Amino acid sequence: MRLQFILSEIGLGLRRNLSMTISVILVTFVSLTFVGSAALLQMQIGKMKDDWYDKVEVSVFLCPRNSPVPSCAGGEVSADQLASIKALFSSPELKPVVQSVYFETKDEAFAAFQKRLGDQWWAKSTTVDDMQTSFRVKLSNPAEYQLVSDVLNNRPGVESIEDQRKILDPLFRVLNQATILSVGLAAIMLLAAALLITTTIRLSALSRKRETGIMRLVGASNVFIQLPFMLEGAIAATIGAALAVGGLLAGVKYLIADRLANQIQFINYVGSAEVWMIAPFLVAIAIIVATVASLVTLSRYTRV
Numbered sequence: 001m002r003l004q005f006i007l008s009e010i011g012l013g014l015r016r017n018l019s020m021t022i023s024v025i026l027v028t029f030v031s032l033t034f035v036g037s038a039a040l041l042q043m044q045i046g047k048m049k050d051d052w053y054d055k056v057e058v059s060v061f062l063c064p065r066n067s068p069v070p071s072c073a074g075g076e077v078s079a080d081q082l083a084s085i086k087a088l089f090s091s092p093e094l095k096p097v098v099q100s101v102y103f104e105t106k107d108e109a110f111a112a113f114q115k116r117l118g119d120q121w122w123a124k125s126t127t128v129d130d131m132q133t134s135f136r137v138k139l140s141n142p143a144e145y146q147l148v149s150d151v152l153n154n155r156p157g158v159e160s161i162e163d164q165r166k167i168l169d170p171l172f173r174v175l176n177q178a179t180i181l182s183v184g185l186a187a188i189m190l191l192a193a194a195l196l197i198t199t200t201i202r203l204s205a206l207s208r209k210r211e212t213g214i215m216r217l218v219g220a221s222n223v224f225i226q227l228p229f230m231l232e233g234a235i236a237a238t239i240g241a242a243l244a245v246g247g248l249l250a251g252v253k254y255l256i257a258d259r260l261a262n263q264i265q266f267i268n269y270v271g272s273a274e275v276w277m278i279a280p281f282l283v284a285i286a287i288i289v290a291t292v293a294s295l296v297t298l299s300r301y302t303r304v
Contacts, residue, residue: 021236024196028240028289029247031189032282036248038182039278040270045175047268056164058148060085060135063159071154077133081157089137094151097144098137106131132159190289193240197233197293230294237290241283248275 062082063072077085088094089101104112109131137148145163152158249272256269 021200021232024193024200024233024236025240025243027189027193027196028237028286029243031186031193032241032244032286033247034182034186034189035285036244036275036278036282037251038179038186039281040248040252040274041175041179041182043274044270045172045179047270049172051268056142058137058139058145059162059164060137060148060152060158061160061162062133062135063157064132065129067159069159071156072159074156077157081155082133085135085152085155085157088151088155089135091151094148097139097141097147099140100138102136102138104134104136106133109134190285193237194289194293197237197290198297200233200236202297230291233290233294234287237286238283241286244282245275245279248278 062077062085063069063075065076074081086101086103089098106128110126110128113126113131139145139148142165145165149161149163152161252270252272252275257271261267261269
């Protein structure tokens with residue numbers, strides 16, 4: 001009997017404030033879509049870092065002719081210097097962090113240069129002697145770049161050391177900034193949703209002031225009086241969360257899987273599995289926001 005009464009009160013409240021309820025659903029939908037997008041973007045960054053950082057290498061460029069770098073004061077890297085540098089990769093200091101080492105000769109560097117830039121007019125005058133020998137070092141943990149740099153930097157025969165992660169870091173910074181923007185917009189929209197829920201519950205409480213007064217007179221508890229109002233906000237917010245999950249699933253399928261993945265195939269994209277992973281959190285956020293907003297309002301308008 002009590003359950004039937006609570007359900008009837010919820011239905012009555014939703015019908016009386018239908019336009020406000022729809023507004024709560026839409027604002028919650030938009031705000032949680034931003035929250036979900038930010039979470040998916042962070043997951044995508046994590047996937048890209050896992051994939052790309054494992055593939056990047058440290059390039060150790062050896063001294064060419066006429067280099068102004070102090071470590072190249074003796075001219076082009078000598079055979080003894082080359083052997084000494086190569087031995088460092090097997091030293092107790094570097095061996096634990098070095099996964100593999102590839103030595104690129106001038107001829108190999110020239111072939112790679114011709115393949116990439118050989119059709120440029122300024123590249124036609126470049127010869128094999130203009131190339132640099134180098135080591136390509138793959139690390140077991142890309143974060144150990146600094147250790148390699150400390151050991152090899154300023155060594156006779158070493159001109160420079162470059163970490164390929166520096167090429168990727170600007171991209172990840174831009175993506176992280178986009179995440180921060182999404183979180184900021186989501187916070188504003190969630191605040192708007194909370195205010196709308198507060199307004200909706202207040203209007204519903206005022207429109208049923210006579211009924212709640214009668215319930216007090218017959219000894220109804222605070223929880224029994226307030227529960228229908230709280231559930232109204234929670235139901236509207238949960239519907240908005242469900243719409244947000246549906247929107248994210250549609251976006252992942254039609255924008256990422258069907259379009260972006262076909263155009264740029266070397267990236268491991270997030271998919272529907274990641275959306276379902278964050279879906280419970282989106283629903284939880286919606287219910288928490290609705291519950292808090294409802295409690296704040298009801299503590300004033302349905303106080304015994």
